[in-house]
Amino acid sequence: MGGIGIWQLVIVLLIVFLLFGTKRLKGLGSDVGEAIQGFRKSMGGDADAQVQQQQPPLTPQATVQQQTDRQA
Template identity: 80%
Template structure:
């Protein structure tokens, strides 16, 4: 007792989808994302450290070619 189960969340999400529709929810999500980005920029905590010409890291290690060493 006292907790929200998975079935309650599914029912609530289903009701939200029926009331608002997917197009309105998609627009609402993009608006919230833009608001969060604007807030982070204004607070000076913009975490985008990549330069414009640099591709963002995807979390996968990349191999860099190494010169052959002769010992």
């Protein structure tokens, strides 16, 4: 008594699917995901964005130099 069981969760999820439909829930889920990504980027917690910022962009001269180094 006092806890939410598995059957109560199943019933709630079934009612949510019936009320909103899968298309609307899919759109809502993608919107929430984008909002979370934006929040992480603004807080500096996105490791991928930090790695990309630390690497200098490749210039055509640097690309040619890397290719000649590999051949030698």
